[in-house]
Amino acid sequence: MSSNIVIVYHSGYGHTTKIAEAVAEGSQGTLLAIDAEGQLPEAGWDLLANAQTIIFGSPTYMGNVSWQFKRFADTASSVWFKQGWKDKLAAGFTNSASVAGDKQTTLYTLFTLAQQHGMLWAGTGMMPSNAKSAHRDDVNYLSSFAGLATATPSDASVDEIPAGDLKTARLFGERIRQVTARLA
Numbered sequence: 001m002s003s004n005i006v007i008v009y010h011s012g013y014g015h016t017t018k019i020a021e022a023v024a025e026g027s028q029g030t031l032l033a034i035d036a037e038g039q040l041p042e043a044g045w046d047l048l049a050n051a052q053t054i055i056f057g058s059p060t061y062m063g064n065v066s067w068q069f070k071r072f073a074d075t076a077s078s079v080w081f082k083q084g085w086k087d088k089l090a091a092g093f094t095n096s097a098s099v100a101g102d103k104q105t106t107l108y109t110l111f112t113l114a115q116q117h118g119m120l121w122a123g124t125g126m127m128p129s130n131a132k133s134a135h136r137d138d139v140n141y142l143s144s145f146a147g148l149a150t151a152t153p154s155d156a157s158v159d160e161i162p163a164g165d166l167k168t169a170r171l172f173g174e175r176i177r178q179v180t181a182r183l184a
Contacts, residue, residue, distance in 0.1 A: 005029030005180055006047055009057030009093075010038070010068040014158040016059045016095045019150050022166045023055060023093060026173020027180075038071025048079075053089040053180045054119070055173075056110040060094045063102035065109050073113050080117055089183055090114035091122045091176050093148035093169065095161075107147040122179045124148055124172055129164075137164035139171060148172040 005027045011017040017033070024031050030051075032044050040048075048054055058069035065073070079085055092110030094103050114121050128143030135141070141164050142149045150165035152158075 004051060005053040005055065005177060006032050006051040007055040007057060008032040008034065008040070008044070008048060008072070009055075010034040010059070010066050010072070011057075012059055012061070012066060012068075015152045015156075015161060016057055018158045018161055019093060019095050019148070019165070019169050020057050022169035023057070023148070023173040023176075026170035026175075027053075027055065027177045029053070029055065029173065029177070034068050034072045036068065038068035038075075040072065045079075049084055051088065052184065053091070053176060054085065054114075055176060056090065056092040056113065058094055058106060058110070060096035060101055060103050060106040063105050065094075065106050076113070076117070083118060086118035088117075088119050089122060089176070089180055090117075090119035091147060091172070093150070093172065095150040095152055095165075097152060097154035099142060099151045101151070103142075103144070103149040103151075104146065107144070107149065111146060120183070122176055124168075125175050126168070126171065135164070136162050139164055139168050141165070141168075
């Protein structure tokens with residue numbers, strides 16, 4: 001794993017962790033979990049400070065990021081004040097139970113956080129799977145461009161995340177790794 005790319009995320013039930021792991025697989029990035037109290041492990045802030053790219057991830061709860069992710073974002077104001085993440089590459093992802101579920105609001109919240117910090121943003125760069133012949137396990141079936149969007153039914157275990165969403169997450173990670181290398 002590379003500390004060049006750090007995936008900082010919160011997961012309430014494990015589904016977002018599984019997506020983060022797929023993003024990490026594709027990006028060869030380092031996972032950095034936000035805990036149940038909205039805090040990072042001791043070395044987390046240093047890891048983010050030294051990263052070239054930060055990928056933000058949060059489940060979509062009630063149409064936005066989780067409160068734990070929001071607490072992390074609010075705490076990052078001390079980084080903002082020093083412009084510590086300025087010109088780093090940023091990207092984002094979210095997962096929720098509904099196919100739509102206002103995921104775009106969560107992605108725009110992650111985008112806005114990145115813009116507040118003066119970061120550069122990369123979206124999915126993937127064509128949608130939106131033809132009549134499309135299936136739920138196709139790549140980018142949810143047709144998201146601003147960031148990675150995945151959906152796991154509310155009664156599904158972490159092992160029941162659609163294969164297409166996991167593949168999309170790996171491809172998203174690969175794209176972010178490629179853009180990071182291009183900007184290096």
